[in-house]
Amino acid sequence: MYTQDYDETTPRLWWDWIGGSTNQAIHWVQRLYPYIKNSGIYVCPSSRKPNPTDMTVLDNFAAGGTYAANWHVGGGISLGGYDRPAECFALGETGINDWLGDGSIVRAATTMNPWHHNDPGGGYSDWATVRCQQKYDAYDPYAASRGQAGFAINWRHSEGANFVYVDGHAKYRRRGSLLPENYYPAAPPAWAYDDPAGCSTL
Secondary structure, eight states: OHHHHTTTBOOOOSOEEEETTTTEEEOHHHHHHHHHOOGGGGSOTTSOOOBSOOTTOOGGGOOOTTEEEEGGGTTOOBGGGOSOTTTSEEEEEBOOBOSSSSSSOBBOOSEEOOOGGGSTTOSOOTHHHHTHHHHSOTTSHHHHHTTOTTTSBOOTTTSEEEEEETTSOEEEEETTOOOGGGTOSSOOOGGGGOOOTTOOOO
């Protein structure tokens, strides 16, 4: 529905800072809220609960829910820019992380972010988005030690997770089954298929 209203362009999934004394920001959950009008749909019953649970709250970078967006499609893309809309996921299940470090707000990240310099290899290679997010759950100590708990996939359903794809369908995927094609709207770069030491898929 959103895409139809915005010239066949998928929602901007990255958060945008508004500012002010309360550090307000808007996320994809607020962009889609007028179509949903229900905060509960953003919170998986099997997940840890974010605080606040009201997805209309903007203060302190607030609403994140227990789902996160695919970083690689986060900027908002025309439907014509997707080579495989039925294979590329837009949203998936993530963990809950305290961004501020003081317990004042516990929430999920807006996007499943490439691990960048926190990768085992120490470089800025996005292969970790595919490989490490399948090996290391959002609550794995490895992910937490690298500040990725809020950006990683939470495989909370019998070693699997649910994903919503660009064409609108949802699908359960077993841990270790995601491919680079599931992350990239067009052809993945060649290095996305690398399988470096320490991040082999399960």
